[in-house]
C-alpha cells in the first residue's frame with residue numbers, strides 16, 4: 544500500500560480525481576454550514592455570498608472539482624488572502640457539500656431529519672399552513688410551497704424561515720391600506736393597477752378595492768411572515784421541517800440532473 548501512495552504522490556496525474564466522500568451525506572450540509580460560519584464567513588459572508596473574499600455560490604466553486612476544493616481550503620492560496628486551514632478532511636468535505644448545495648435545489652440532497660415529523664410541524668405547531676399552501680392545502684397569504692424543494696436551495700429555505708425580513712419574496716410585500724371609510728387592512732397587495740387593487744389580509748380574506756376608495760396605501764418594510772421561529776422551534780423540529788420542505792416538488796428529482 545505504501546509504495547502506491549508514494550507513486551501517487553510523485554505522479555499526481557496517475558491519481559484518480561478525488562471525490563467528496565460526503566457528497567451525499569444528508570447531515571453534511573448543516574454540519575458544513577456550521578464549520579463555515581466559524582472559519583470562513585468573516586471573509587466569504589455567512590451565506591458564502593462574498594465579502595472581502597469572493598462569492599463561493601456557483602461560479603468559482605463550479606470551476607473546482609472536489610479535490611481542488613479540498614486542496615485550496617487545506618493549503619490556502621499562496622500569494623492571496625486565502626489562508627491555509629488545519630481542519631480534518633471530513634470537516635472540509637462537509638463544507639464542500641455545503642458549498643455545492645448553494646447552487647442546487649434542496650431536493651437534490653434533502654437534509655437529514657424526519658419529513659413526516661416536519662409535515663406535522665408545517666401543518667401543526669409551526670402554523671405555516673395558515674399562510675402557505677402545499678398541494679392545495681393551506682392558506683394563500685404567503686407563497687405556495689408545493690414546489691419549494693425544486694425552487695429553492697436548502698440555505699434559501701433556512702433563511703426564509705428564520706430570517707423572514709432579510710429578503711421578501713417578490714409579489715408578497717407587506718402593505719397597510721386605509722380605506723376612505725376608515726378601515727385598516729394589513730396584508731399583501733395583489734393585482735395592482737391604476738384603478739384597483741386586491742389586498743389579501745392576514746386572515747386570508749381578499750379585499751377588492753377601487754383606488755379612489757383608498758385613503759392611504761403604505762408599503763411596509765419587512766415580511767408579513769412572523770420572525771422568531773428560531774425560538775419557537777427546537778433544532779430537531781427545524782431540521783425535520785427542512786427535510787419535509789426540501790422534498791416538496793411537482794416532479795421527482797432525477798439523479799442525473801446532479802453534476
Ligand code: HEC
Pocket residue numbers: 579582583584585586587595596597599603607612615616620623624625626628638
Ligand atoms: C482572511 C480571509 C479568508 C478566509 C478566512 C477564508 N477565505 Fe477563502 N478565499 C479568500 C480569498 C481572498 C480568496 C480568493 C483568492 C484569490 O484567488 O485571489 C479565497 C478563495 C477561496 C476559494 C476558491 C479557491 C480557488 O481555487 O478558486 C475557496 C473554495 C475558499 N476560499 C474556501 C474557503 C473556506 C472553506 C474557508 C474557511 C475554512 C475560507 N475560504 C476562509 C479569503 C478567505
Ligand code: HEC
Pocket residue numbers: 665669670671672673674675684685686688691700703704707708710711712715716731745766767768769772784
Ligand atoms: C402569517 C403568515 C405566515 C406564516 C405563519 C408563515 N409564513 Fe412563510 N411567508 C409568509 C409571507 C407573506 C411570505 C413572503 C414574504 C417573504 O418572503 O418573507 C413568506 C415566505 C416564506 C418562504 C419563502 C418563499 C419564497 O418563495 O421565497 C418560505 C420558504 C416560508 N415562508 C416558509 C414558512 C414556514 C416553513 C413557516 C412555518 C414555520 C412559515 N413560512 C410561516 C407568510 C407566513
